[in-house]
Amino acid sequence: MSNLHVTRLTLLAAGLLAAGAALAAPTATPGELKVGMEITYPPFESYDANKNVVGSDPELSHALAKEMGVKASFVDTKFPNLILGLNAGHYDAIISGMYITAERQTQALTIPYAKTGAAIMTPKDSDLKPQKPEDLCGLKVGLEQGTTWVAAFNKLSTEYCLPNNKGAITISEYPSAPEVTQALLSKNIQAQVEIAGAAHMIADRTNGRVVVTSHDLVYPQTLGIYVKKGNDETYQALLKAVDASKKDGSYAAILKKYDLEAAD
Numbered sequence: 001m002s003n004l005h006v007t008r009l010t011l012l013a014a015g016l017l018a019a020g021a022a023l024a025a026p027t028a029t030p031g032e033l034k035v036g037m038e039i040t041y042p043p044f045e046s047y048d049a050n051k052n053v054v055g056s057d058p059e060l061s062h063a064l065a066k067e068m069g070v071k072a073s074f075v076d077t078k079f080p081n082l083i084l085g086l087n088a089g090h091y092d093a094i095i096s097g098m099y100i101t102a103e104r105q106t107q108a109l110t111i112p113y114a115k116t117g118a119a120i121m122t123p124k125d126s127d128l129k130p131q132k133p134e135d136l137c138g139l140k141v142g143l144e145q146g147t148t149w150v151a152a153f154n155k156l157s158t159e160y161c162l163p164n165n166k167g168a169i170t171i172s173e174y175p176s177a178p179e180v181t182q183a184l185l186s187k188n189i190q191a192q193v194e195i196a197g198a199a200h201m202i203a204d205r206t207n208g209r210v211v212v213t214s215h216d217l218v219y220p221q222t223l224g225i226y227v228k229k230g231n232d233e234t235y236q237a238l239l240k241a242v243d244a245s246k247k248d249g250s251y252a253a254i255l256k257k258y259d260l261e262a263a264d
Contacts, residue, residue, distance in 0.1 A: 126190065
């Protein structure tokens with residue numbers, strides 16, 4: 001066999017291997033895990049003073065990307081639009097403090113990664129100190145758009161508050177958590193409900209002008225990683241990465257740092 005023939009066969013084999021690798025690539029952009037998240041949501045994700053993306057979800061993303069042999073990057077997207085962006089191919093996965101719900105599972109594949117719940121906040125100078133959902137009857141409550149709590153509070157209002165003559169819960173939704181807090185401080189709403197970790201961060205950042213009044217987690221749920229349906233390569237790669245991060249201790253370290261519980 002001539003050297004030219006051998007060279008051609010070698011090049012052909014290399015091309016086939018490259019094509020096979022491309023087809024099996026776990027991410028849309030080789031070498032990069034693009035993660036969709038709303039980067040206004042500390043301690044889950046936010047920008048620091050140097051415009052770096054920091055928080056529990058970016059740290060988890062970096063840990064999983066490392067296990068996959070790629071680098072993590074982040075696509076800042078409003079929370080209500082995250083699944084739309086995922087299914088439009090704008091990123092490979094969502095890791096953004098998003099609860100796993102039956103409705104969302106009809107729209108995307110999910111991987112549970114942590115457990116948390118909500119907390120209730122009021123202005124420090126408020127006479128109101130709601131500790132549980134039932135204490136919100138008759139109040140104006142602010143939430144970030146797209147959260148699962150809207151349905152929960154509407155149901156509570158209809159099935160408990162009104163029948164017991166305690167007044168309806170009036171829900172106001174805002175585009176981001178900081179805007180809910182601003183409405184709270186401006187007295188446009190009387191209470192804010194937010195994921196517990198974020199709630200305590202908000203209280204700190206307002207220098208105590210907002211306080212967390214609930215003691216137990218409100219509506220505890222499971223946080224999930226979301227992957228587009230049909231994108232089995234990315235889904236399986238992330239499943240393996242989660243398992244590997246649990247074995248090497250990086251997963252547990254992140255949960256401990258941010259006061260999150262492990263998901264089943």
